[in-house]
Amino acid sequence: MxxxxxxxxxxxxxxxxxxxxxxxxxxxxxxxxxxxxxxxxxxxxxxxxxxxxxxxxxxxxxxxxxxxxxxxxxxxxxxxxxxxxxxxxxxxxxxxxxxxxxxxxxxxxxxxxxxxxxxxEQHEQGAALLRALSAQNRITIALHDTNLATVQTNAMPGTFDGHPVQPGTRLCDVLCAEDAQNLEAVLRQVLETGAPVVRTNQHVRWRNQPAQQHALSVSAFPLEDERGRPTGVAALYIDSTDAQRARRNLDLAREVAEQVGRSLDVVRTAQDLADVLAPAFGDLTAVVLAQSVPDGDEPPKQLGGGDLRLCTAALAPTTAAWPAGSKRGAPVPPLADHPLLRSSQHGKTVVYGRDDFIALMGGPQPAESVLPNDAHAVMVAPLYARGLTLGNIVVWRTGQSDPFTEDETDLMTQIASRAALAIDNARRYTREHKAAVALQQRLLPPATTDTPAAETAGVYLPAGGGADISGDWYDAIALPSLRLALVAGDVVGHGMPASATMGRLRAAIQTLADLELEPDELLTRIADLVQRLAAEAPPSDHDTIGATCLYAVYDPVTQRCAMASAGHPPPVLVRPDGTAETIQISPGPPLSVSGMPYETTTIDLEPGSILALYTDGLVEPGDRDIDQGLRRLTDALAASCRPDRALDETGRALLTGLVEEAPRDDATLLLARTRAIPAKDTAHWEIPADPAAVSKAREWTTHQLTRWGLDDLHFATELIVSELVTNAIRYGRPPSHLRLIHHNVLVCEVTDSSSSQPRLQRARTTDEGGRGLFIIAQLAARWGCRHGQNDKTIWSEQLID
CATH class of the missing domain: 3.30.450.20 (PAS domain)
Incomplete structure (x- = not known):
């Protein structure tokens, strides 16, 4: 070799x-x-x-x-x-x-x-790869020449629009013109620059199916000959429509979970739902609810057609050209008894074509008021929760939008189920809140009163801008002898328990006020009551039972006001000249602390003065210091309290200006504009410790009634005065005094230095006495006894015709 x-x-x-x-x-x-x-x-x-x-x-x-x-x-x-x-x-x-x-x-x-x-081997592997790619019905491989005509492709009938793609076919022969131009622009850029494009997204429509949109993921790279000259473009088209739809559905479900249910207002929740669904799911969305649901009540249980008492609660987009009958708040017209309506009423999500919807509305003319002009399909999903059908979600698709698919129907069923719970939670909250607010309003006195002592106006603002309630209260209690008690209180906590506690305290104060106790004594007894309430409560709630309170009594005859505080902010006085100041009082402990003394402070008030009682929600909004809040209140009262302005208007304006939009605590304000009984309408005598003074007292009374023009009251008043003076001389201790007050009633008062309590009793026929108070009770509209520190006063009131 x-x-x-x-x-x-x-x-x-x-x-x-x-x-x-x-x-x-x-x-x-x-x-x-x-x-x-x-x-x-x-x-x-x-x-x-x-x-x-x-x-x-x-x-x-x-x-x-x-x-x-x-x-x-x-x-x-x-x-x-x-x-x-x-x-x-x-x-x-x-x-x-x-x-x-x-x-x-x-x-x-x-x-x-x-x-x-x-x-x-590499060639065989490459050929196997090409064969595998060519066999994928979701991946289309196409070779385009320099004119972007198709040279070779694995596209089979049904891959694009149901027709085979022949060599020489251009994109505009398969796609709608605008979509073909956009896609050819991408391929031409690859051909001219030589830079590949990887997974760019394009939305296209087939020429023979323009109503259905597809999502394509396009990857393309240039082809060259052995000398490096461009010969065309190789492109991979992946139909990602299903993947994008699944991703969109997941995003939509997550958006509903995040956005719907944040509010406890029914209409706001419905609007949040509509805003999420349009235009992400449909071109137009309406949320239709039973008319009773926004008010917190249960919807009627009614099947079939007719007037179902529905109203449009929310629309989205709000800027769309909605038909006249689909305005927000508009009632839904009566519906025909359609089979699809029955399916929806049994909890199934249904899709109506345009013709089906017209039949549901009873014909073209009734449907015209609620049917969008270019709508081709509508999906109706019932809002079903806790055994109640609250309403429906109505989603329209218009123009060239895709029809609804089965997957989208299933998705809407899930969305409607979640949304129904959110709306029903809001409905149930509305119902409970209405009940609590109604209770609170029933427990509060009338907003305004008009008595001889003063005219008053009270304003109450619940926490959260009306979303929450608690135990703040005010009161104006008419007392005997034309006097007036003013009360402001604040119970610890919020909600129904606080309102119930407030009602019990208010009732107790009204009862004790009728006993005409001094302010410090009344607060002492109320503190004992709060302690008993705390003892009755569960152990875990002992620390949450408590209150603060300010109690004041104004006497229009003496023009003096006595007040005591149980841990409550001091009142503000606006004098007739417009100057305002905080009354310096000695506050005692809150009512939850018993066994501690309270102190009464007495001040003189000019007629036309305004006394303002309030709760701490008015002077402690946000993080503001209470001293700063008190200065703001004092300045606002000085600026707002004018003689020519109604007190209720002044109170509302003050509350609006001083409290933030959604306060964290309740706020109350009680304004009292004081009056005075003129000296000419009162008469006063000292009674000698002599039984003969009884006749003298009747004589004084007769002359005084004649001066006042009350001759028709001579007989009854003489009897009342005789009995009161006789009792003072016989059972009391000197000095004794007789006072008459003339206003809308005639007041007779006899004061002595004894602390004994008179009692009404029924004398037997053989008794020689014991009928005096019984006679007074028959002749007077009402009578009573009040105790001072060193005396007692028995009084009676007679109506003046």
């Missing part, structure tokens, strides 16, 4: 042994001893050795670096790799295989360069 090796031609100038001109499989026939019998042209091209040179010689003489196991082997191995000497001296790495020839002792030897084997 070495004898002819030097005469071989050079195959590869690089010394790799790779013959550029070799293009087949080298074949040789060997005898049983491994000598060459026949030699193919391809074998000559591979080694550069001719058949004449090699035939008769062992083929192993061509092998370089022959291993010992191969040299001593009895026969050629079935396959393997070897390095052959080329005629030019280079080495050729080949892969060979031997095949026994049937009915002969000869062997067929086949060999190819090893790198050809690797190239072939």
């Amino acid at each position: 070495n004898a002819y090796a030097n005469n071989a031609a050079t195959v590869d100038s690089g010394g790799t042994g790779r013959a550029h001109t070799f293009g087949g499989v080298a074949a040789a026939v060997l005898d049983h001893q491994g000598a060459v019998v026949r030699w193919s042209r391809a074998a000559q091209d591979l080694t550069g050795v001719t058949a004449e040179q090699v035939c008769g010689h062992p083929v192993l003489e061509l092998v370089a670096d022959l291993p010992d196991d191969l040299r001593n082997a009895p026969q050629m191995p079935a396959s393997g790799r070897a390095r052959l000497r080329h005629q030019c001296g280079n080495l050729i790495d080949v892969t060979f295989r031997t095949i026994e020839v049937e009915s002969s002792a000869e062997f067929l030897l086949l060999a190819v360069p090893t790198h050809h084997v690797a190239d072939h």
Whole structure:
């Protein structure tokens, strides 16, 4: 073999042994001893050795670096790799295989360069990859020439628009014109710049199905010839419509979970739902509720058609051109008894075509008022929660939008189920809140009162701008002798328990006020009551039972006001000249602390003065310091309290200006503009400790009633005065006094220095006395007794016609 090796031609100038001109499989026939019998042209091209040179010689003489196991082997191995000497001296790495020839002792030897084997394997893998890609019905491979015409594609009928794509087809033959232009712009950019495009998203419509939109993920790269010149574009089109729809559905469900239910207002919740669904799910969305639901009441249970008492609670987008009958708050017209309506009433989400919806509305004319002009489909999902059908979600698709799919129907069913719970939670809260507010309003006194002592106006603002309530209250209690009690209080906590506690405290204060106790004594007794309430409460609520209170009593005759505070902010006084100041009082402990004394403070009030009582929600909004809030209130009262302005108007304006939009605590304000009983309408005498003074007292009374023009009250008043004065002389201690007050009633008062309590009793026929108070009770509209620190006063009131 070495004898002819030097005469071989050079195959590869690089010394790799790779013959550029070799293009087949080298074949040789060997005898049983491994000598060459026949030699193919391809074998000559591979080694550069001719058949004449090699035939008769062992083929192993061509092998370089022959291993010992191969040299001593009895026969050629079935396959393997070897390095052959080329005629030019280079080495050729080949892969060979031997095949026994049937009915002969000869062997067929086949060999190819090893790198050809690797190239072939890669080619096979690439071909397998192309076959796999071509078989994917979601992936379309298309080769476009420089004019962007289709040269080759794996697109099958149904891949795009149901028609096969022939060579020469352009995108505008398959897609709508605008979509084809947009996609060709992407491919032309790749062709011109040579820069590939990876997974750019395009929304397209087929020419024969313009109503249905598809999402394509497009990847494209340029094609070049062996000289690097562009020959076209290879593009991969992946239909991602289902993936995008699934992702959109997940996003929509998450958005509903995040946005719907944040408010406890029914209409606000319905509007949040409509805003999420339009335009993400449909072009137009309406939320229709039973008319009773926004008010917190249960919807009527009614099946079939007719007037279902529904109203439009929310619309989205609000800027859309809605039909006249679909305005927010408008009632839904009567509906026909349609089979799809029955399905919806049984909890199923249904889709109406335009014709079905017209039939549901009872014909084209009734449907015109609620049917959008270009609507082609409407989905209706019932809002069903806790056994109640609260209303429906109505989603319209208009114009060229896609029809509803089964997956979207299932998604809307899930959304409606979640939204129904949010709306029902808001409905139930509205119902409970209305009940609590109604209770609070029933427990509060009238907003305004008009008494001889003062005119009053009270204003109450619940926490949260009306969303929450608690135990703040005010009161104006008319007392005997034309006096007036003013109360402001604040119970610890919020909600129904606080309102209930407030009602009990207010009732107790009204009862004790009728006993005409001094302010400090009244607060002491109320503190004892709060302690009993705390003892009755569960152990976990002991620390939440408590209140603060300010109690004041104004006497229009003396023009003096006595007040005491149980941990409550001090009142503010606005004098007739417009100056305002905080009354300095000594506050005692809150009512939750018993056993501590309270102190009464007495001040003089000019007629026309305004006394303001309030709760801390008015002076502690936000993070403001109470002293700063009190200064703001004082300044606002000085600026707002004018003689020509109604008190209720002044109170509302003050509350609006001083309290933030959604306060964290209740706020109350009670304004009282004081009056005075003129001196000419009162008469006062000191009673001597002599039984003869009784007749003198009747004489004084008669003359005074004549001056006042009350002659028709002479007889009854003389009897009342006789009995009161007699009792004071007989059972009381001097000094004693008689006072008459003339206003809308006639008040008779007898005061003595005894602390004994008179009692009404029924005298027997044989008793000589004990009928005095019984006679007074028959002649007067009402009577009573009040105790001072060192005296008591028995009084009576007679109506004046």
